[in-house]
Amino acid sequence: MTKAEHGGSDFVITHTFDAPRELVFQSWVEPERLAQWWGPVGFELSVLALELKPGGVFHYGMRADNGYEMWGKLTYQVIEAPEKIVSILSFADREGNVVPHPVSATWPLQAHNTMTLSEQDGKTTMTLRSVPHEASELEHATFKEGHESMKQGFGATFAQLAKYLARVQ
Structure with missing residues (x-):
């Protein structure tokens, strides 16, 4: 079950999994689990780096069946296993440099x-809360306009996580 709410440009989505917290946490931080x-x-998914520590980076690539690639x-x-992860998320290039959204010039970096x-x-x-970081008013507005698309994208991704958790318990 997934639900989303938004106030201002904050995006919040909640999903309940039929799995213990430790397993859900491990699924977020272990490359072999993330790839599933x-x-x-x-x-x-290709995991290029995963350093689970404050200041560490999870750098990844994603490739579609048609050959389209993108990186993040x-x-x-902050990492407080197994209850909390705070991070800065961005699109990236193959080398891990922050790059603009592939189709929206006004999406927050x-x-x-x-x-x-x-x-x-x-x-x-x-519960996942996402807020534009060091963003302009226009970037906040673009982010807010993208909430419905984010709800659909995260919902589909969390459905994949739920299927994975059901398989590995």
Whole structure:
């Protein structure tokens, strides 16, 4: 189950998984697990770097069946296993340099993301809050206009995570 809310340009999405918190957390931080579910449907993930520490980077590439490639980067700010990851997310190039959104010149270069995990009765609720980071008013407005698309994209990605969790328990 996924639900999204937004106030201002903040984007918040929540999903409850039928899996323990430790497994959900591991699925976010272990390359072999990430490769099973991360990214848009139909893309294959390549983990170029994953340094799970404040200041560390998760640099990844995604390749579609038609050959289209794109890269992204998370720079970790806070890691409190297994309950919280705070990071700065951006599109990147193959070398890990921050680059603009591939189709939107006014999309923020970076977003500040806070993911929290809480467990109750063997189910884990994940909440992801994303806010434009060091962004102009126009970039905030573009980000807010993209909330519905983000809801669909994250919803599909979290559905892939749910399928992965069901397979590995």
